Amino acid sequence: MKGYGAIQKWVEEIRSGNRRKIAQAISCLECRSPEGDELQKAIYPHTGNAFLVGVTGAPGAGKSTLVDQLVRHLRKRKQRVGVLAVDPTSPFTGGALLGDRVRMGSHALDPDVFIRSMGTRGNLGGLARATREAARVLDVAGYDVVFVETVGVGQSEIDIMHMTDSVALVLTPGSGDAVQVFKAGIMEAADVFVVNKSDRSGSGKLVRDIEELLHLSKNEADWIPSIVQTEGRTGRGTDQFWAELEQHRYFMQETGGWGERRRSHLRREVQVIIEDRLRYLLGKQVNRADFQRDLDLVQSRKLSPHRMAAKWLSELVREEGGGRS
Amino acid sequence: MKGYGAIQKWVEEIRSGNRRKIAQAISCLECRSPEGDELQKAIYPHTGNAFLVGVTGAPGAGKSTLVDQLVRHLRKRKQRVGVLAVDPTSPFTGGALLGDRVRMGSHALDPDVFIRSMGTRGNLGGLARATREAARVLDVAGYDVVFVETVGVGQSEIDIMHMTDSVALVLTPGSGDAVQVFKAGIMEAADVFVVNKSDRSGSGKLVRDIEELLHLSKNEADWIPSIVQTEGRTGRGTDQFWAELEQHRYFMQETGGWGERRRSHLRREVQVIIEDRLRYLLGKQVNRADFQRDLDLVQSRKLSPHRMAAKWLSELVREEGGGRS
Incomplete structure (x- = not known):
């Protein structure tokens, strides 16, 4: 295991934007090695600067293409951008997905764009933690905006809402998405609604559906989520999408909602x-012979x-107390 | 709060089959009063005799009617029967549901049938616990069989699998149920499949679908779930349904799977x-001023x-340790 000095050096390398060291750090945090634990403590004081944006929506809604357009848009404005593509259904990680290799390609020569796929490695709970830590590494490495993109399925969607500053929800016309979303209670967490593939018929209806449902449910004092229409394929609407995200950021910062x-x-x-720690300790107890003996007594009603x-x-409590004193 | 003697007297009243005292005990355990805590400890040594049968399935599958037929069948055989009708969508409890009043009616004069509705009281986690404790009260009161009937929605279904000896899953022809069930991984927990409303067309196909899916997934050494066709309305198939539940019980007892x-x-x-206890302690911490002060330090990256x-x-750990020593 690396000593304190080596960890500090690593942090400095990350801060200077060394891509290989950044990639290593993310892998190390994914694996949950003792080094990773030291590293996460060491990077934390330098975090908090990046604007973290969650992008979620059903498979096929066009999230990746939209995020790509946002990256292009931000690069014109000289912003440094990170992208974490979270796929809770994939055990792969580290840019191993075909789609992301293609994406990597379009920004491969740009040192100011960092794209990374995050897979489960068989542990869904760990994915949220690893993604949060990866976002922190990119934050420390000076990326101004970090997109966390995830397929809108259950827990992964909820997790991204708990680690980002703004959440964009991508819907498409005619997919019957809107009602589903509103049922699932995801609406409350979306700050910007994106009607993508807006050249398709039904786009106007979807916008009106969203407006109506927002009207029914939102508190007046709160941020009223905006709705933008985009075409990921052509890039139409990307400017407005970004403008709405920035608008949300300013609103939150002014009202204190951000902090x-x-x-x-x-x-x-x-x-x-x-x-997690307590669950781990509980899990260890179950395998002990004296736990099993007590279970015998319970089973025999004694x-x-x-x-x-x-x-x-x-x-x-006794053991955890003893172990720490 | 009642003293030790009063609690012991109560337990004796429950054991003697005093219906008012049984009903009181279930309410008391639902409310999680200190009395309830004492009571649950006092009844536990007398439990373990009843055959606990879970009955689950989609709304409208005819679970209540089927259970009613089973009760009738068992009453002819002089068995004493308890029924807990669990409705995770209802805040009502204690037989307040119209359907259960009707059901109560048909057995109202029979002291050897005890039917009770269990609602959430706004706490889903608590519902499982209360239902388990209610089943124990009925067990101690000498009911030979206790049916725990629940609507097959998510957690409540999983909970009933974790408190009963046998689980029956009720499906109906043409409802597209089968595939849903298999997707949700509920199949692994069903011991008896019931194709109810089997006079409807599609009944044979549903049986074949279940057989095929069972064939694909079951371990040979295990109990191979049986499939019965029933008509809750007429009572046809009730004998076989019960026979299969008993068959499962014997199989489990012989192979050690029961224990x-x-x-x-x-x-x-x-x-x-x-x-639960740890979660409660964690919840209390968050409201403390010093917890909030530490959170300030985290937010300012110190x-x-x-x-x-x-x-x-x-x-x-320190407080829980101190509180108990």
Whole structure:
């Protein structure tokens, strides 16, 4: 394991934009090695500068193409951009996906764009953590904007809402998406609605559906989510999409919602770390012979599940207390 | 709060089949009062005799009618029967549902049938716990068979699989149920498949679909789930349905799977009690001023989320340790 000095050197290399060291750092944080633990503590003080934007939506909604257009748009304005493409259905990681190789290609020679695929490695909970840490690495490396793009399926969508400053939800006309989205309660978390493939028929209707549903549900004091129409293929609407994201950022910064949201994300992160640790300790208990013996007693009705739980909670507390003092 | 003697007297009243005391006990356990905690510890040693049968399936599949037919069938055989009708979508409880009043009616004069509705009271996690404890009360009260009937929606279905000895899954022809069920991974937990409303067209096809999917997925050493065709309305197939449940019970008891399954349920219960307690303690921390002050430090990057988590985990352990010693 690297010593303190080596970790600090690594952090400096990341801060200077060394791509190989950035890629290494992300891999290291994904694997959850002891080095990764040291690294994440060392980079944290330098984070908080990047604008983190979540982009979600159903498969086939055109998220990748839209993000590509945003990258192009931001590069014209000399912004440095990171992209984390999260695929909870893929065990692959590190740009191994064909789609991302193609994408990498279009920015391959640009040192100010960093694109990375994040896969599960078989652990969905770990994916959210790894993605959050990867975003921090890009933040520290001086990328001004980091897009976290994920397929809109269940937990991964919720996770990205808990790690980004703004969330864009990409819908397409005629896909029957709108009602689904509103049912799933995802609407409350979307800051910008994007009606992509807006050259298709039904685009106007989708906009009106969204407007109506927003009208029914939003609090007046809050940010009223904007709706933009885009064509990922041609790039039409990209300027407005970005303008709305910036508008949301300014609104949040002026009203204090920005800091509140970041604080709430951090609070949740702290709690999840504690819960994960406790779950790990609980998992270890189950395999112990004395746990199994107590379970024998419960099964033979000599001990109640409630008493056994109280006893093993004390045991967990005693060991965790001892291990740390 | 009642003293030890009063709790023991209550347990004796439950064991003697006093319906008013049984109903009171279930309510008391639902509310999670200190009395309820004492009571659940006091009844536990007397549990483990009833055959707990879970019945699940989509809304409208005819679960209630089928269970009613089973109750009739068992009453002819002089068995005492309990029914817990779990409705995770309802905040009502205690037989307040119209459907259950009607059902109660048909067995109202029979002291050997006990039917009870279980609603959420706004707390889904608590519903599983309350249902498990209610089943134990009926077990202690000497009911030979306790049906736990729930609408097949997500968590409530999974919960019932974790508290019953046998699980019956009710499907209906032409509802497109089969594929849904197999997708959701519920099949692995079903011990008996019931094709209800089997007078409808498509019944044979549904049976063949289930057979085929079972053939693809089951381990040979295991119990091979049986498939029965029923007509809840006329009662046709009820005898066979019950015969299959008993068959499953005998198979499990002979192969040791019965005890293993009960043990695995108890282990899970112990862990859930510990996790709930820890979650409660974590929830309390967040509201403390010093927790919020640390969160300020995290937000200003003077403390990392990981260090803060480690500190508050120690704090939680210290307090829980102190509180119990």
